[in-house]
Amino acid sequence: MNNVSDFATEWIKSHGGTLLSEEELATKLADIDKQAEEKAAVDYLALKRKVYDRDSLWPSNRKATFTFERWLPERQANVKLATKIKNQATDIFKRLRSDNFNIFILGNAGTGKTAITLALVNALERYSHKTVMFVSTVALRESVMYEFSDLGARAKLDRIAKSMQEVDVLILDDFGSEVGMSGNGKQATERLQQFYMRVADARYEVDENDKRTKSTIVTSNNVRSELEGMYNDKLISRLVTKKTENVLLFAGLEDIR
Ligand SMILES: Nc1ncnc2c1ncn2[C@@H]1O[C@H](COP(=O)(O)OP(=O)(O)OP(=O)(O)O)[C@@H](O)[C@H]1O
Ligand SMILES: [Mg+2]
Known part of the structure; x- marks a missing residue:
């Protein structure tokens, strides 16, 4: 050229x-x-972002946005703890601009996990060159279930899988909820496990300097051992980080829905 x-x-x-x-x-x-x-x-980045936007899966099919400015520690009774979590999230954002690692956001329903994740997405889109894709795991499970119902659904799922493997930052929102309540021995279907395994393997790649090239953010109501009960250990080890600086613990925050 x-x-x-x-x-x-x-x-x-x-x-x-x-x-x-x-x-x-x-x-x-x-x-x-x-x-x-x-x-x-x-222009190329804008085009790529359009594709990942198209392939994102939102709860109830509605795209959601949020910002760090709107995530208010004052909404919580324990303002100090909420402030600490917000500071940790902004620290993660700063490191994520130029580095790649997994993030695990754990806590009860309605405590603001998805909201803070969307704030991270918003900040990355505004202040970095990274591409981001949001996947509601509940919506994904439906897509995987109905994959065989028609060719259109199949083609759509193939596009989603490719994007999930390639995007710089992938969000798996509400991971574990798609399998059902924890502690009752429920396991994800074989098909869903295989789908995630392909995604996780592709996302775990490293460059010639042994540096990770992709990041995955998992939000969940389920602790690691519960997720290990639903999915293969290998999958959880690739998707859910143990590094404390990259784990946001929402324990102690209240449901403010
Ligand atoms: N600190 C906050 N400041 C402002 N709004 C908040 C805050 N935390 C949560 N919210 C709002 O409260 C509602 C519930 O928060 P969110 O959906 O993020 O909870 P969640 O932890 O993801 O829950 P679930 O586990 O059920 O998915 C949302 O409308 C969100 O925008
Ligand atoms: Mg949520």
């Missing part, structure tokens, strides 16, 4: 040379290429 500067050089030559010195011309041409590349990178 030719750069804009290659065309410019040809054009200038065909018009009998330049009015600038060699050095000035070289600088100008390098500038032209830099601007073109930057514009192309911005």
Whole structure:
């Protein structure tokens, strides 16, 4: 592929040379290429984000947004604890801009886990070059269940799977709820396990410097051992981090729904 500067050089030559010195011309041409590349990178990112937006799965099919500004510690009785959790979330956001790691957000219903996750999504879209995809695990389970009902559903699920494997930051919201209440011996279906395993394997890849290239954010009402009861241990080990700095514990916060 030719750069804009290659065309410019040809054009200038065909018009009998330049009015600038060699050095000035070289600088100008390098500038032209830099601007073109930057514009192309911005446009390409916007296109990719549109695709991941299309493939996201929202609870009740409605896209939701939230921001750190709107996530108020004052909504909780334990303001101090809520402030600490918010600070930890903003610290995770800062590290996530340039690094890749998994995040586990654990807590009871209505304590603000999804809201803070959406705030992270919003901040990444505004202040980073990362692509993000939101997957409600309950909605995903339905898609996997009805995969065989028609060709359209199958094609859609294939697109979703590909995007889930490739996106920079994947959110698995309410992981575990799709299997049912914990502690009653319920296990995810074989098909769902296999679907997640393919996604988790692809997302665990590392680059030539042994650095992770993708991040996965899991929110759940279920502690790790409960998730291990529903899914294969290998899957949980790839998706659910144990690193305390990357675990947001909402224990002690109240249901404010
Ligand atoms: N700190 C907060 N400031 C403002 N609004 C909040 C806060 N925490 C929660 N909310 C609001 O309360 C409602 C419940 O929060 P959210 O859906 O994030 O809970 P959750 O922990 O994800 O629950 P579940 O486990 O049932 O999915 C939402 O409407 C959310 O926007
Ligand atoms: Mg939630």
